[in-house]
Amino acid sequence: MYICIMYSSELLKGSLKTIVMQQLKEHGKMYGYEITQRVKELSKEKILITEGALYPALHALEAEGYLTTETEFIGKRVRKYYSLTPSGQTKVLEKINEFAEFMSTMKLILQLQPNSN
């Protein structure tokens, strides 16, 4: 029996695309399931990206021109690899900066001491 404190629900809103794009920036080329697993591992189970959130986000980012896809077959199973387009590479930097600034402002607003992490 576990008690799982997952803030993925409320606080994650608005930062999912940033996380996804950062992973692609770091690893060049990834497929959906891989992203969920890596984020799960990196966050020590604290950020669990659901499929219902991930796939629509990936499709939206592709429609916005930030991602391109290549389909690959592993045996009979399909895998859809996503990678950043040039405009996606610009966008991810913007998003990361924006998030860093947001964190900085929130630290001020919430009066968190500089080394509270």
Add this chain to the structure above:
Amino acid sequence: MYICIMYSSELLKGSLKTIVMQQLKEHGKMYGYEITQRVKELSKEKILITEGALYPALHALEAEGYLTTETEFIGKRVRKYYSLTPSGQTKVLEKINEFAEFMSTMKLILQLQPNSN
């Protein structure tokens, strides 16, 4: 003509109640408009809480038992002061801790260097 980079829209989602409760924790007793102005000032115009977001949030927090209200008249104009209930005082600490943890995880995920703010 200005260019206003406001992340209040996307990133703020899920953290509005935390901000509001933190302000009440710090100042004891505040009315809605006062909260918007203080946060605006503190954040250097970066976090602009809209009325359509604030008032429903305050009403919800009151319904959840975290806030109580006192109505005051300034001349003929009404002012509704909110303050934390005992359970609200507990809750705000939880919320701040949760946010700090979230920031810490995001710093890891987004590979932000410790002093990037």
Add this chain to the structure above:
DNA sequence: TTATATACATAAGAAAATTATGTATATTTG
């Protein structure tokens, strides 16, 4: 062989904002 993991996708519903609208008083400015 059965459960679990991998791998995609979409639809219904909920939560929490934005934007728009409404009401009213107080103050500043031209």
Add this chain to the structure above:
DNA sequence: CAAATATACATAATTTTCTTATGTATATAA
């Protein structure tokens, strides 16, 4: 002094972005 702006509340319609549920299918571990 009139008009614009600031103060102060509130709610409704809409949008965004999740969760939860459902669906399909293959691969692997127990």
